[in-house]
Amino acid sequence: xxxxxxxxxxxxxxxxxxxxxxxxxxxxxxxxxxxxxxxxxxxxxxxxxxxxxxxxxxxxxxxxxxxxxxxxxxxxxxxxxxxxxxxxxxxxxxxxxxxxxxxxxxxxxxxxxxxxxxxxxxxxxxxxxxxxxxxxxxxxxxxxxxxxxxxxxxxxxxxxxxxxxxxxxxxxxxxxxxxxxxxxxxxxxxxxxxxxx
DNA sequence: CCCTGATTCGC
DNA sequence: GCGAATCAGG
Numbered sequence: 114x115x116x117x118x119x120x121x122x123x124x125x126x127x128x129x130x131x132x133x134x135x136x137x138x139x140x141x142x143x144x145x146x147x148x149x150x151x152x153x154x155x156x157x158x159x160x161x162x163x164x165x166x167x168x169x170x171x172x173x174x175x176x177x178x179x180x181x182x183x184x185x186x187x188x189x190x191x192x193x194x195x196x197x198x199x200x201x202x203x204x205x206x207x208x209x210x211x212x213x214x215x216x217x218x219x220x221x222x223x224x225x226x227x228x229x230x231x232x233x234x235x236x237x238x239x240x241x242x243x244x245x246x247x248x249x250x251x252x253x254x255x256x257x258x259x260x261x262x263x264x265x266x267x268x269x270x271x272x273x274x275x276x277x278x279x280x281x282x283x284x285x286x287x288x289x290x291x292x293x294x295x296x297x298x299x300x301x302x303x304x305x306x307x308x309x310x
Numbered sequence: 311c312c313c314t315g316a317t318t319c320g321c
Numbered sequence: 322g323c324g325a326a327t328c329a330g331g
Binding site for chain 3 (some may be wrong): 115116144145147149150151152155172
């Protein structure tokens, strides 16, 4: 795969949105996150203001081992960073008028969509249920964006409220959920039948 | 161990 | 220009 214009376009877009290099790599396909990062640097767009593993433009005066001399006498001029972007768009927040303010009003948000299929309690084995309640306290409470292929994607709470998050614990390899949630998500047909009245 | 981005350097 | 290997950190 090579960096065609449209692929670079996607790269720019996603990077701008704060997507991680690995996510971009997956989206594009045929490239590794290293390739993405390398391209990002070559394109000049680098330092984002993203939290997490942000780098420090810190001169590491670390006396490392031998194989890393690296003189680099060039002093970076850093003139005026003119936003010579040919893309005039960018979302300009309309600055929505604050909804007066919601006193102690307990969310009037209408759940526009059906809630995720939270299994009804009577179909879950007591053991599994107990286990879930147990680990749910330890849940990492990830947002949608923070989910990866190795984080439990079990939704908790009402998506229409602020009180909503994903479990985020390490998944049972091969499954989309952690061990506890796999227990309530994947049940043998026979077990369900038996528990039904 | 999982992940993140940064840098180097042979190609 | 490209990106694997490596580095550095959360």
